[in-house]
Amino acid sequence: xxxxxxxxxxxxxxxxxxxxxxxxxxxxxxxxxxxxxxxxxxxxxxxxxxxxxxxxxxxxxxxxxxxxxxxxxxxxxxxxxxxxxxxxxxxxxxxxxxxxxxxxxxxxxxxxxxxxxxxxxxxxxxxxxxxxxxxxxxxxxxxxxxxxxxxxxxxxxxxxxxxxxx
Numbered sequence: 328x329x330x331x332x333x334x335x336x337x338x339x340x341x342x343x344x345x346x347x348x349x350x351x352x353x354x355x356x357x358x359x360x361x362x363x364x365x366x367x368x369x370x371x372x373x374x375x376x377x378x379x380x381x382x383x384x385x386x387x388x389x390x391x392x393x394x395x396x397x398x399x400x401x402x403x404x405x406x407x408x409x410x411x412x413x414x415x416x417x418x419x420x421x422x423x424x425x426x427x428x429x430x431x432x433x434x435x436x437x438x439x440x441x442x443x444x445x446x447x448x449x450x451x452x453x454x455x456x457x458x459x460x461x462x463x464x465x466x467x468x469x470x471x472x473x474x475x476x477x478x479x480x481x482x483x484x485x486x487x488x489x490x491x492x493x
Contacts (some may be wrong), residue, residue: 386458416451432471
């Protein structure tokens with residue numbers, strides 16, 4: 328009878344599709360699982376700056392050219408302390424930027440003074456010393472050297488350098 332031929336043909340057709348079916352069973356009838364291994368994310372070959380902050384601090388002494396030092400390097404944080412000169416009583420200290428040079432593996436911290444005044448505010452016209460503390464937070468690795476640059480009434484100049492021993 329044709330009915331048996333049709334059923335036999337359908338059975339063999341279904342059997343041929345069984346390998347493509349989504350029943351997720353192996354040859355032994357047990358469910359199979361596909362194992363994939365995650366490729367580890369490669370560690371960047373240069374420091375990655377993940378945070379920066381500046382805070383004004385009081386200063387008792389500030390040389391005419393200003394000063395800066397890098398007193399602490401620990402746990403991925405580089406601290407910079409210093410002072411520079413503002414043109415008037417309305418001058419404030421600001422972190423102008425952090426620049427990384429991959430060729431020399433150097434991070435340059437640029438600290439500047441700017442005037443912050445409201446339209447009706449009067450300022451003393453005397454030079455004022457402005458102290459600061461900068462914190463730079465790095466991920467993966469630290470730069471090989473830190474350079475501190477001041478931009479104030481005395482112009483733009485490098486005031487400190489420190490090699491970073493990691």
